Amino acid sequence: MRKKESSIEMANVMEKTLSQAIAERRATPSFDDSHVPDDDLKKILEAGLQAPSGYNMQPWRFVVVRSEEQKRRLRAASFNQAKVEEAAAMIVACGDADGWRNGDIEEMLRLGREGGMPENYAEQAKINIPNYLSNHPNFPMWLNRHVMIAFTHMMLMAEVLGYDTAPMEGFEEERVREVLKLPLSYHVVALLGIGHLKGSDKFYGGRFSMARTVFAEEYGKPLKI
Structure with missing residues (x-):
């Protein structure tokens, strides 16, 4: 069990290493x-915004809920x-299914060009990205996959800073959509509670061993490291 520290004590605690945050994190x-x-x-939040995504399309959208009424x-x-x-802040992680149609491609290309993106790459991206996303065989999965990468970045940054977190998938999407007044193109993926443990x-539920879950070169061959 982790020692529970007061808010004043937490202000003087050094940031955890990423290894510590991963090992000590609990829901x-x-x-x-x-x-x-x-x-x-x-x-x-900025940790989430730094997450990688396919074509750098960054389809995530986050709603921060802090008021008691909300x-x-x-x-x-x-x-x-x-x-x-109870949480000091709830971050509602969503994916915008229409972002790529509504200016995200143009903004991604603008930022890319500022960072040195070759013009021939940019011109190809204007064609390839809409073709890829409009014909994706499972676009909702693509959307959720990228939102969860950003979600995990935020969760671990919160832990690094000394906060406790609660990743949550127990919600009614349509009711959450109504509470937050979300556009129809927004898919609610997960909720992240942030605060301090009370x-x-x-309990620590344990994790499966590498022998059970990791293989070398093909299924069934153990990885020897």
Whole structure:
């Protein structure tokens, strides 16, 4: 069990290493009422925005919920889970299915050119990206896959900064959409609660070994490292 520190103590704690954050992270069952400063919240969000994505299309959109009234509404749309209301901040991670049709390609190319993207690559991208996405055999999966990469970046940054997190998939999408007034093109992928642990931490459930889950070159051959 991790030692629970006060907000004042947390302000003086060095950032965790990424290895520590990964090893110590648990899905927090309950949060106290401590605050997440704006500077830390900005770092967490910016970590998500730095995530990689196919063609650098960055299809994620995040809604940050911090007001008590809005958290109560979001809790009601999330099977009445108390930690939604307890968390200092709830980040609702969404994927915009129409972003590539509504200016994202142009913005991606503008940024790419600023970073040295060759013009012939940019011209090809204008053709290839719409062709690829409009004909994708499972576009919702493509969307969710990229949003979850960004989601994981944010979760681990929060842990590095000393916060506790609760990744959540227990919600009613249409009710969340209504609470947040989301466009129809937005798909709600997951919720991330951020704050500080209240009470006992969740037990460690263990992780499957590499011998069970990792193979070398082809299925069934053990990786020897």
